[in-house]
Amino acid sequence: MSVTDVRSATGEKLDELARGPQPRAALIGYLPVGFPSVPGSARAVRAMVEAGVDIVELGVPYTDPVMDGPVIQAAANHALAQGTRVRDTLLVAEQVADAGAPVLVMTYWNLVLRYGVEAFARDLAAAGGAGLITPDLIPDEGAEWLAASDAHGLDRVFLVAPSSTPERLVSTVAASRGFVYAASTMGVTGERATVGERAEQLVADTRAAGASRVCVGLGVSRPEQAAQVAGYADGVIVGSALVRPLLEAPDEAAGLDALTGVVRGLAGGVRSAVRAPR
Amino acid sequence: MRDVLRGGGPLARHEGPYFGEFGGRFVPEALIAALDELETYYRKALADPTFSDELERLHRTYTGRPSPITEVPRFAQHVGDGVRVFLKREDLNHTGSHKINNVLGQALLVKRMGKRRVIAETGAGQHGVATATAAALLDLECTVYMGEEDTQRQALNVARMELLGATVVPVTIGTRTLKDAINEALRDWVANVESTHYLLGTVTGPHPFPEMVRDFHRVIGDEARAQILDETGALPDAVVACVGGGSNAMGIFNAFLDDPQVRLFGFEAGGEGIASGRHSARFSGGAPGVLHGARSYLLQDEDGQTLPSHSVSAGLDYPSVGPEHAWLHDTGRAQYRPVTDGEAMEAFRLLCRTEGIIPAIESAHALAGAIALGREAATWAADGRDPVILVNLSGRGDKDVATAAAWFGLIEPEPVLKADEGEQL
Numbered sequence: 001m002s003v004t005d006v007r008s009a010t011g012e013k014l015d016e017l018a019r020g021p022q023p024r025a026a027l028i029g030y031l032p033v034g035f036p037s038v039p040g041s042a043r044a045v046r047a048m049v050e051a052g053v054d055i056v057e058l059g060v061p062y063t064d065p066v067m068d069g070p071v072i073q074a075a076a077n078h079a080l081a082q083g084t085r086v087r088d089t090l091l092v093a094e095q096v097a098d099a100g101a102p103v104l105v106m107t108y109w110n111l112v113l114r115y116g117v118e119a120f121a122r123d124l125a126a127a128g129g130a131g132l133i134t135p136d137l138i139p140d141e142g143a144e145w146l147a148a149s150d151a152h153g154l155d156r157v158f159l160v161a162p163s164s165t166p167e168r169l170v171s172t173v174a175a176s177r178g179f180v181y182a183a184s185t186m187g188v189t190g191e192r193a194t195v196g197e198r199a200e201q202l203v204a205d206t207r208a209a210g211a212s213r214v215c216v217g218l219g220v221s222r223p224e225q226a227a228q229v230a231g232y233a234d235g236v237i238v239g240s241a242l243v244r245p246l247l248e249a250p251d252e253a254a255g256l257d258a259l260t261g262v263v264r265g266l267a268g269g270v271r272s273a274v275r276a277p278r
Numbered sequence: 279m280r281d282v283l284r285g286g287g288p289l290a291r292h293e294g295p296y297f298g299e300f301g302g303r304f305v306p307e308a309l310i311a312a313l314d315e316l317e318t319y320y321r322k323a324l325a326d327p328t329f330s331d332e333l334e335r336l337h338r339t340y341t342g343r344p345s346p347i348t349e350v351p352r353f354a355q356h357v358g359d360g361v362r363v364f365l366k367r368e369d370l371n372h373t374g375s376h377k378i379n380n381v382l383g384q385a386l387l388v389k390r391m392g393k394r395r396v397i398a399e400t401g402a403g404q405h406g407v408a409t410a411t412a413a414a415l416l417d418l419e420c421t422v423y424m425g426e427e428d429t430q431r432q433a434l435n436v437a438r439m440e441l442l443g444a445t446v447v448p449v450t451i452g453t454r455t456l457k458d459a460i461n462e463a464l465r466d467w468v469a470n471v472e473s474t475h476y477l478l479g480t481v482t483g484p485h486p487f488p489e490m491v492r493d494f495h496r497v498i499g500d501e502a503r504a505q506i507l508d509e510t511g512a513l514p515d516a517v518v519a520c521v522g523g524g525s526n527a528m529g530i531f532n533a534f535l536d537d538p539q540v541r542l543f544g545f546e547a548g549g550e551g552i553a554s555g556r557h558s559a560r561f562s563g564g565a566p567g568v569l570h571g572a573r574s575y576l577l578q579d580e581d582g583q584t585l586p587s588h589s590v591s592a593g594l595d596y597p598s599v600g601p602e603h604a605w606l607h608d609t610g611r612a613q614y615r616p617v618t619d620g621e622a623m624e625a626f627r628l629l630c631r632t633e634g635i636i637p638a639i640e641s642a643h644a645l646a647g648a649i650a651l652g653r654e655a656a657t658w659a660a661d662g663r664d665p666v667i668l669v670n671l672s673g674r675g676d677k678d679v680a681t682a683a684a685w686f687g688l689i690e691p692e693p694v695l696k697a698d699e700g701e702q703l
Contacts, residue, residue: 114582161308187469
């Protein structure tokens with residue numbers, strides 16, 4: 001089965017937004033499962049979608065998240081300390097599958113290996129999940145996942161970075177389904193004053209390597225940054241800026257209010273963007 | 279020396295990225311270009327006599343190689359009747375351990391790559407000290423990540439690194455030990471990979487590190503092989519080493535991998551015992567998984583979350599192990615067994631008292647392993663010869679004197695100062 005034979009839930013959503021009456025990029029929001037609690041994370045995801053997030057990224061808390069900065073690590077550590085399990089991710093995915101946004105799971109690879117690659121793909125598909133983002137799995141190491149994602153109709157979002165060579169852009173694009181995740185900068189997750197200058201060029205290079213959809217993550221936290229990225233990318237991925245209001249709030253209700261406010265701002269930014277012609 | 283980096287037969291020359299089903303490159307895409315660059319420079323260096331000549335000169339004039347082998351007959355009496363024990367004396371190297379072999383090799387590569395900054399992780403501090411030393415020697419900027427718990431266990435080595443001009447960053451998240459120091463070093467590397475080389479200290483991590491670090495340590499085994507042949511006229515019956523990440527063990531094992539008559543034993547930290555759950559015994563208490571860029575044996579829970587490891591030795595306190603060791607374990611070419619904290623400390627004391635050598639606590643695990651081989655070893659005698667065990671004494675115990683003195687009740691353990699809420703220390 002080739003990549004094009006499998007339906008892509010996130011790809012269809014991105015295409016729908018790009019081809020609508022007011023073409024625009026997607027806002028993609030990341031939240032870790034189990035933070036502030038397992039049911040609380042499901043409520044936060046619903047609040048985020050209602051406030052304007054188009055695609056959900058559910059993070060699986062992990063003990064050794066080398067691609068994450070301090071905000072997401074703090075939330076993940078809290079979730080693990082509360083006893084959050086990998087299977088809670090599937091539970092939350094199932095609970096929010098009808099919220100109106102495709103649900104991708106972002107996970108470090110050992111958690112899937114331990115669950116069983118085929119079993120995880122089967123159970124994620126059964127829960128209504130759209131696919132996986134794998135920050136420490138490159139396609140070169142992903143044969144088992146490529147097969148399982150084909151078998152279960154799941155998206156596989158691989159990352160490209162400013163350091164990716166033209167050859168690697170081509171091979172990563174070829175292995176991806178849904179979209180390609182362009183890391184805006186060399187670094188880990190976190191809010192930054194400016195989105196990496198090399199992001200726009202990386203999106204252009206990734207498109208030139210054959211990608212039909214490229215979304216940008218790492219460092220986006222403010223509406224004007226979202227607007228800027230939405231001008232050239234198919235999606236704007238925000239993580240730490242959504243986790244922070246939940247981390248800093250005195251209780252869950254205040255956290256959801258603050259999260260809603262941040263998402264509305266970012267959604268406004270995405271909608272205000274001037275789309276560059278593809 | 280030109281052949282030292284890649285001598286031996288097919289097992290010894292095995293190249294990554296995979297050792298059987300182990301190894302690989304499970305890292306963010308952002309690091310792949312740097313790993314490719316490193317591999318390219320490494321392969322060119324292997325083929326370039328000026329590189330091995332320069333490394334050999336440094337080993338001869340700076341490290342103090344070759345390190346001798348020492349027969350330890352009074353210690354051997356505690357192993358078994360008629361068993362001869364020889365130590366490969368990596369403790370006599372400049373900076374006090376085998377770590378300098380790999381560090382000088384990688385530092386020369388850094389100069390070739392034109393990078394100006396190195397970062398490193400360290401547990402017991404020996405790799406950090408060696409890296410800070412090479413950085414001073416070759417005029418490189420150096421940052422060393424060290425778990426906060428380890429900075430307390432190994433305060434003397436922190437001071438050494440700072441005297442040598444390195445910046446030591448205590449890591450305060452996670453388990454605050456070697457594992458988390460590696461996480462922080464990887465985060466730094468992702469952000470600064472264009473100017474910075476991650477001078478990884480052991481035979482784990484993404485390809486090409488396991489293979490490259492092994493090759494830089496092969497000098498241990500090559501020297502020891504020639505020395506023991508010279509002393510005894512035969513290859514040893516067993517080669518014994520401690521295994522944390524596994525660099526000293528891989529360095530000495532490699533020269534004997536293609537000699538099937540030589541038994542290879544790796545001793546990992548059994549901590550307070552496998553049943554206690556407080557140990558670093560990946561082969562006895564772990565399962566295959568991915569951590570820090572490589573697939574290998576790993577201490578993990580049923581979800582795949584990394585479990586905390588424990589050892590009296592900061593240098594063995596690591597939840598995974600080099601992928602080539604995982605391969606040697608699964609193929610049966612080497613055997614891996616746990617040694618408890620208590621057994622290691624008894625062996626530590628024994629070597630001090632019988633031979634006048636204070637070993638690193640890491641190396642004391644190998645010594646305890648040799649003692650545990652006792653009766654087994656007595657059956658190995660061949661051709662009327664006494665059985666011979668070669669132990670890699672990977673480092674000296676200067677850094678561990680405070681830990682050992684507290685263990686044996688010679689001094690009061692220093693209280694770890696902790697602030698109550700709101701209190702300033």
